[in-house]
Amino acid sequence: MITGFITLAALVHAAAFVCFPESGRMGPTFTFISLLLWSAFGLLLYKPASGLKTSDKAGVLATYAVACAIAALSLLPQKDAVSPLSKLADGYVPSKIDIYKGLLRLGINYPALLPPKKEEPPVI
Numbered sequence: 755m756i757t758g759f760i761t762l763a764a765l766v767h768a769a770a771f772v773c774f775p776e777s778g779r780m781g782p783t784f785t786f787i788s789l790l791l792w793s794a795f796g797l798l799l800y801k802p803a804s805g806l807k808t809s810d811k812a813g814v815l816a817t818y819a820v821a822c823a824i825a826a827l828s829l830l831p832q833k834d835a836v837s838p839l840s841k842l843a844d845g846y847v848p849s850k851i852d853i854y855k856g857l858l859r860l861g862i863n864y865p866a867l868l869p870p871k872k873e874e875p876p877v878i
Contacts, residue, residue, distance in 0.1 A: 755803065755804060755811060755815075756796070756797065756800045759793065759796025759797070759800065759815070762815060763789055763792040763822050764789060764793075766792075766819060766822045766823045766826055767788060767792070767826050768785075768860075770785070770823070770827055770830055770838060771859070771860075772853055772859075772860065773838070773848040773852060773853060773856060774830060774838040774841070774848065774856070775852055775855040775856035775859055776833045776834065776855075777830055777831050778831060778833050780831045781831060781859075782859075785830070788826055792822050796818065799818065824839065827839040827842065828840075850867040850868070851867070851868070851869075853867055854867040854868055
């Protein structure tokens with residue numbers, strides 16, 4: 755279960771970092787520090803949650819994941835000074851280009867996310 759807390763925190767932070775790539779220079783630093791803090795919080799929750807039933811453990815993990823996501827999305831710095839949580843509340847959905855840019859920041863080049871290139875007519 756301890757790996758569940760840490761894995762959930764890592765997945766939530768990676769998803770926020772990838773989906774909202776316009777975080778500037780402080781984005782990776784924020785993501786790393788926040789991930790460390792949420793992992794430490796997960797370690798603190800491990801002992802009390804280990805004595806629960808399986809269904810209650812799943813509830814604790816789900817609550818932890820939601821709280822981690824809300825915190826990461828509300829505090830992740832953005833160049834336009836609008837939090838990702840506010841963007842989501844206003845109806846903004848990350849596009850394939852945003853995800854492509856976010857993956858590039860992690861060193862993953864996945865060109866299938868790019869829109870198809872338009873062929874230019876031949877110059878005669």
